[in-house]
Amino acid sequence: MEYSDIASVAGKGGLFKVIKPTRTGVILESLDDARKKLIANATQRISVLSDISIYTTDQEGSTPLPDIFKTIFDEFEDDPGIDSNSDTDELKAFLKHVLPEYDEQRVYPSDIKKLVSWYKILLKEAPELIKNGNQDASAESTDQ
Incomplete structure (x- = not known):
């Protein structure tokens, strides 16, 4: 894993692992014990830690x-x-x-x-x- 594989989503607490892109956004998985998946669309502000x-x-x-x-x-x-x-x-x-x-x-x-x-x-x-x-x-x- 690299810093470019980890993202923050505005309005959501914690960090997320970038799983894969979709046509309208990206699939993320929380970096906590719950490992909840989230589909973030293009309107959400997503920041990759390396940036x-x-x-x-x-x-x-x-x-x-x-x-x-x-x-x-x-x-x-x-x-x-x-x-x-x-x-x-x-x-x-x-x-x-x-x-x-x-x-x-x-x-x-x-x-x-x-x-x-x-x-x-x-x-x-x-x-x-x-x-x-x-x-x-x-x-x-x-x-x-």
């Missing part, structure tokens, strides 16, 4: 989510010390520790909650992704 990044104030302007997950794992391994129910100040301090150059004006506490929640889901359901880092990006860099 999501966090705004930063540095020259690049953003950092890919897989890189942030790898940084969190390198620093905290399986216990980041917070969860999605933590205080807003704790969440901001956590992200500031992990990604010091994150843009505090454009990254909301709800975004940090999703980041922490998704990290814990991936750690449970697809730990090889986090432990091995951003394989999608490393595959692209070896092609050049």
Whole structure:
């Protein structure tokens, strides 16, 4: 599994594995114990994790989510010390520790909650992704 195989659907909690495309959308399966299937159509906002990044104030302007997950794992391994129910100040301090150059004006506490929640889901359901880092990006860099 790769980051490009995992998606988030607006309005739905959690993460979903992309099973296969259909004529009008895509079939997804939840990454939890229930393994519920969902058919997402073209009107729903679906974001693949490999395409999501966090705004930063540095020259690049953003950092890919897989890189942030790898940084969190390198620093905290399986216990980041917070969860999605933590205080807003704790969440901001956590992200500031992990990604010091994150843009505090454009990254909301709800975004940090999703980041922490998704990290814990991936750690449970697809730990090889986090432990091995951003394989999608490393595959692209070896092609050049």
